Amino acid sequence: MANLVLAEHSHGALNAATLNVISAATAIGGDVHVLVAGHNASAAAAAAAQVAGVSKVLLADGAAHANQLPESAAAQVVAVAGAYSHILAPATAYGKGVAPRVAALLDKAQISDIIKVVDADTFVRPIYAGNAYATVKSNDSVKVLTVRGTAFSAAATSGGSGTVESVAAVADAGVSTFVSAEITKSERPELTAAKIIVSGGRGLGSGEKYREVLTPLADKLNAAMGASRAAVDAGFVPNDYQVGQTGKIVAPDLYIAVGISGAIQHLAGMKDSKVIVAINKDPDAPIFSVADYGLVGDLFEVVPQLAASL
Amino acid sequence: MKVLVPVKRVVDYNVKVRVKPDNSGVDIANVKMSMNPFCEIAVEEAVRLREKGVATEVIAVSAGVPQCQETLRNAMAIGADRGILIETDVELQPLAVAKLLKAIVDKEQPQLVLLGKQAIDDDANQTGQMLAALLGWGQATFASKVEIAGDTATVTREVDGGSETVSIKLPAIITTDLRLNEPRYATLPNIMKAKKKQLDTFKPADLGVDVAPRLTTLKVEEPPKRQGGVKVADVAALIDKLKNEAKVI
Numbered sequence: 001m002a003n004l005v006l007a008e009h010s011h012g013a014l015n016a017a018t019l020n021v022i023s024a025a026t027a028i029g030g031d032v033h034v035l036v037a038g039h040n041a042s043a044a045a046a047a048a049a050q051v052a053g054v055s056k057v058l059l060a061d062g063a064a065h066a067n068q069l070p071e072s073a074a075a076q077v078v079a080v081a082g083a084y085s086h087i088l089a090p091a092t093a094y095g096k097g098v099a100p101r102v103a104a105l106l107d108k109a110q111i112s113d114i115i116k117v118v119d120a121d122t123f124v125r126p127i128y129a130g131n132a133y134a135t136v137k138s139n140d141s142v143k144v145l146t147v148r149g150t151a152f153s154a155a156a157t158s159g160g161s162g163t164v165e166s167v168a169a170v171a172d173a174g175v176s177t178f179v180s181a182e183i184t185k186s187e188r189p190e191l192t193a194a195k196i197i198v199s200g201g202r203g204l205g206s207g208e209k210y211r212e213v214l215t216p217l218a219d220k221l222n223a224a225m226g227a228s229r230a231a232v233d234a235g236f237v238p239n240d241y242q243v244g245q246t247g248k249i250v251a252p253d254l255y256i257a258v259g260i261s262g263a264i265q266h267l268a269g270m271k272d273s274k275v276i277v278a279i280n281k282d283p284d285a286p287i288f289s290v291a292d293y294g295l296v297g298d299l300f301e302v303v304p305q306l307a308a309s310l
Numbered sequence: 311m312k313v314l315v316p317v318k319r320v321v322d323y324n325v326k327v328r329v330k331p332d333n334s335g336v337d338i339a340n341v342k343m344s345m346n347p348f349c350e351i352a353v354e355e356a357v358r359l360r361e362k363g364v365a366t367e368v369i370a371v372s373a374g375v376p377q378c379q380e381t382l383r384n385a386m387a388i389g390a391d392r393g394i395l396i397e398t399d400v401e402l403q404p405l406a407v408a409k410l411l412k413a414i415v416d417k418e419q420p421q422l423v424l425l426g427k428q429a430i431d432d433d434a435n436q437t438g439q440m441l442a443a444l445l446g447w448g449q450a451t452f453a454s455k456v457e458i459a460g461d462t463a464t465v466t467r468e469v470d471g472g473s474e475t476v477s478i479k480l481p482a483i484i485t486t487d488l489r490l491n492e493p494r495y496a497t498l499p500n501i502m503k504a505k506k507k508q509l510d511t512f513k514p515a516d517l518g519v520d521v522a523p524r525l526t527t528l529k530v531e532e533p534p535k536r537q538g539g540v541k542v543a544d545v546a547a548l549i550d551k552l553k554n555e556a557k558v559i
Contacts, residue, residue: 104443136527140524175478239487290538293552294538294540309546
């Protein structure tokens with residue numbers, strides 16, 4: 001039995017989520033191989049070979065993978081899929097785009113967003129915005145899985161001694177082309193990997209207030225910044241700030257929810273945080289039902305005080 | 311061009327579901343059912359394409375129990391021209407739905423299939439991508455902006471780091487994200503009109519599709535319950551708790 005992990009990588013390095021997927025693959029048991037599909041991606045492949053638990057890296061280097069579009073990536077996975085019992089990808093925008101294509105091309109079911117490996121055929125995954133956990137057994141010979149990063153620890157980036165083997169890159173499928181990307185630039189930690197997150201909701205009132213009130217606190221704590229759907233829909237911050245059922249799933253050591261009422265869709269994205277702090281003027285806001293520490297008050301007074309006192 | 315819009319009947323997004331005492335699933339008896347919100351966004355986008363003269367016909371399709379008819383009527387009240395129901399009592403998993411949809415695509419030959427990115431019941435986020443693979447089409451998932459010119463769709467997508475724009479050749483699959491549009495409310499006259507629109511019904515066997523489930527749900531459980539904590543009086547008390555009790559700062 002061997003497991004294939006589809007790596008997500010950029011600029012010659014593995015993205016953090018890939019390390020969590022490698023841990024999930026290790027938990028299944030058997031050899032763990034990693035597929036790096038990219039263009040001039042040998043540095044990422046070399047990094048993958050160093051990760052603890054990885055015995056082999058397949059490097060598919062070709063122009064078709066320059067922008068990591070899902071049509072070519074899925075074709076690449078299928079091209080090397082032959083021997084593997086499990087094919088795993090991160091439950092990120094990238095992995096979610098590729099894995100179902102792979103599953104359909106192989107005529108296998110996919111199990112999305114696993115949070116636990118029970119055995120080689122059986123996995124736990126959240127359904128209904130995390131309000132229920134389903135234990136699901138696959139009857140297919142090959143299991144295609146996406147992995148929720150926050151549910152598995154990151155594999156160590158050193159200590160591995162995998163070999164790198166080049167495989168032929170597939171040709172471009174010719175159905176899609178990359179036009180442009182607008183990636184939010186930030187010096188802050190990445191939201192899904194941050195130890196502390198300061199997150200804001202509709203209560204902040206505007207994008208200016210969001211930044212004015214929350215930035216000093218986030219700076220003090222070296223925190224990532226997040227938001228509720230309401231704040232994103234209202235245009236306070238870009239979409240990549242959204243925490244929730246259909247946004248990012250986070251589980252930091254400390255999550256500070258400011259002016260967020262706590263809709264179930266938001267709770268789905270952050271309730272596995274170790275410690276939750278809620279600051280809200282409404283004492284009946286549902287966010288207090290999951291918060292370890294609640295502070296009822298005017299966020300425009302309380303948050304600057306908090307930032308000043310740290 | 312024809313646009314096909316698959317829609318799913320799900321537990322309404324405002325309902326907090328309960329796990330059944332025997333752990334066989336969640337209790338959906340007597341709870342409010344609605345169209346999956348992402349599907350509603352897809353219907354709205356397709357209707358806007360028709361209103362702009364880009365699409366000529368919008369066909370809504372749903373698969374599942376007979377009550378999915380209501381979801382289709384709802385789609386037609388928003389503006390879909392007709393509906394197709396693939397009726398079955400079998401629990402449909404995404405791969406089976408993708409195969410059923412492929413059969414409908416083969417019949418109807420749409421140039422575009424617009425779907426929700428995920429259903430808020432099983433949260434799978436698979437069907438659109440699977441359908442694209444089965445058809446050998448390009449895909450643009452998590453769309454926040456769609457522009458169609460000639461045989462090309464230019465789609466802005468919400469991705470982890472921000473947004474990305476791709477250009478896909480039609481026919482293609484597009485899945486919707488939250489910020490693509492705000493669906494209109496169906497007006498009473500349009501709800502009445504929708505009742506008279508054409509609705510065809512098939513069975514999976516009519517389409518030659520095996521929908522047998524590949525996955526077995528062994529049990530469904532409540533997640534570990536998070537205990538609400540304490541309310542603190544002021545900022546000083548909060549900092550004290552975070553430093554000395556939780557030890558996270």
